[in-house]
Amino acid sequence: MASTPAALLRRPGEPLRASFLELFFDLAFVLAIGQVSEVLLADLSVAGAARAALLLLPLWWVWVVTAWFSDWFARASGWVQALLVGTTLGVVLMSVAVPEATGGRAVLFAGAYVAIQVGRGVVTALALRGHPLRRRTLRVLVWFGTTGILWLVGAAWPAVRVPAWLLALAVDYGGPRLGWPTPGLGRAAPGDMRLRGGHLMERYQQIVIIALGELLITTGLVYSDTDMAAAQSAAFLLFFAAAVLIGLLYVTPAGRYLGAALDERDPSRFGVAANDLHLVMIAGVVATSVAANLVIEHPTDRGSGMAVALTVAGPALFLTGRVALSAGIYRRLSWPRLLGLLGILGTAAGGGYALPLLGVSATTVAVLLVVAVLERRIARTESVPPTTRAGR
Structure with a gap:
């Protein structure tokens, strides 16, 4: 274990590539994303979608803060490695609790979340005694300690559970935007939140791959339980194509320049916004995974309002997040993605329910394909990072 504060902090020149334990941590999100998808599949209603969102938000925030933590601190340190393993266990426990997280397993879900966020802060603050960067850790710890009370009160008191958890999420997500202002400790300066763009870009790519992997697993498992009739086989191929196209659209072309943008922009603004936009894209993949269950099992049915909405919402949410992220990187809108988003939304408004x-799935995949082709053509002219070109 690290014996001095300096041994805990990230060393200059430390590789940008994710460590084995970071990748191991990501594996827990295969279970997490799958469980959230099952919650939504079990309740195809607006209330069910809201419940799934309520559970996805804290899971995503654990991933974000862990990505920051592994960028700020030395991943070779025994303390850091132990905390990454403990965080992985916490995410697995949260995921186990997800189906009953707003009911009988609320204490497990909220308790694991608080243990991750507060426990990491306590250990890090103790290890950084005497170091100036301890103030950053203490600010974050105070904020998570405050919201931890709300999480535990909500878990123990069903009557206030949802309002308490919503308030806790608002404070958790608002903290970095405000610099975690804390009495006696002040507010974090932009330099205190500085992250390595190359490392964070790789971490984003990995969590997107995890989400797409869960979509492929769902698609394959559902298809294996069908009669594999022609319509079901066509649906299976459509969702496989959707996963491929979502992956291509994520990395082409702006995805290659996300790291440079993160290095050059204000982390309390663009960095935090990038986290939120990736959440929107992950939510889109979750919705697509649920839609895969419905469409592959009943491809010829004219679906209910929620079935059609989810089939359309998955690609639409992904493109919404990707349009906004591309706009942030290039400081302009990506018109192919914007037109694609409008085309997918038009699927519902223009006859998706008929x-x-x-047919709805085929239309949304066709739109994704058109957007991907247009983006590929544009990518040939986007060979220079946007932050190095005039007017960008």
């Missing part, structure tokens, strides 16, 4: 679910 089509069989297979």
